[in-house]
């Protein structure tokens with residue numbers, strides 16, 4: 001079986017954890033990884049072939065160095081050797097929002113044609129997008145490039161792509177797999193919130209309201225301070241939540257890449273008795289995204305091997321917040 005050749009879009013904290021994870025788990029099973037082998041592929045078969053960003057400080061650097069470049073502040077847990085994968089200039093479009101603009105010197109004059117040529121030259125199979133929340137136009141331009149280069153696309157952020165009938169059709173017609181939208185963390189606030197909703201609903205509790213109050217100190221949280229960008233995150237988090245869910249995100253720089261999540265559910269139980277559930281969680285934000293991203297790229301490549309194109313609905317339902 002061949003490798004899974006992956007191009008990453010956006011060399012931020014999530015990609016830092018992902019690249020470190022491939023090194024950390026290269027030799028097989030170890031705590032923290034849900035699937036050492038997924039869709040027939042081992043972690044050691046995942047290779048990075050291309051990387052795109054628009055932050056001048058990251059461009060031209062090897063991927064192994066760019067993952068440590070500020071404003072990235074994800075926890076280090078692996079030593080990554082030189083990968084021979086330079087970070088190349090991508091397509092800026094609406095990638096950088098007002099919340100993170102002060103921390104980034106933006107470039108990004110590439111065209112979809114240039115991105116497609118680089119994907120083809122590097123033998124990339126799967127394009128994995130970790131663009132900032134709110135980058136709808138940029139997502140679509142990279143998706144065009146992926147189609148032109150004959151690559152599968154995994155959309156790990158909240159832009160509407162896998163939920164769009166038009167993009168589903170285009171990937172299906174091209175015979176290329178599409179997975180999205182907005183990755184679920186392996187263990188995160190969304191998982192706990194939905195598990196609580198399921199357990200309470202199965203017990204007959206009538207839920208009236210849910211809250212997720214989130215705090216974090218990474219660029220993802222800085223970016224979410226912009227109300228327009230936050231809206232698309234609220235949409236994917238509320239999908240499948242089973243009750244009306246209010247989501248807010250506070251940028252707290254002292255937390256670095258840790259995330260504090262306060263979850264609350266209000267309902268009515270047996271005999272009309274009121275019921276409240278409150279949970280406080282603290283997690284490292286970015287590593288919790290990497291495990292499901294590794295599963296997604298391996299499923300995408302396996303579908304390519306079998307000639308399956310279009311939306312991978314079952315995989316997306318398992319690994320993504322909104323399908």
Ligand SMILES: NC(=O)c1ccc[n+]([C@@H]2O[C@H](COP(=O)([O-])OP(=O)(O)OC[C@H]3O[C@@H](n4cnc5c(N)ncnc54)[C@H](O)[C@@H]3O)[C@@H](O)[C@H]2O)c1
Nearest residue numbers: 010011012013014053090091092095132133157219285289
């Ligand atoms: N646990 C998690 O952290 C988690 C889980 C699910 C989804 N997500 C989503 O993943 C996305 C990435 O999160 P992150 O924490 O890595 O963010 P980040 O801000 O650390 O990284 C984003 C990267 O994209 C780059 N970028 C901006 N515009 C670009 C463009 N047009 N082309 C190429 N690169 C561009 C930035 O320079 C930065 O390097 C967010 O949308 C987030 O909501 C994160």
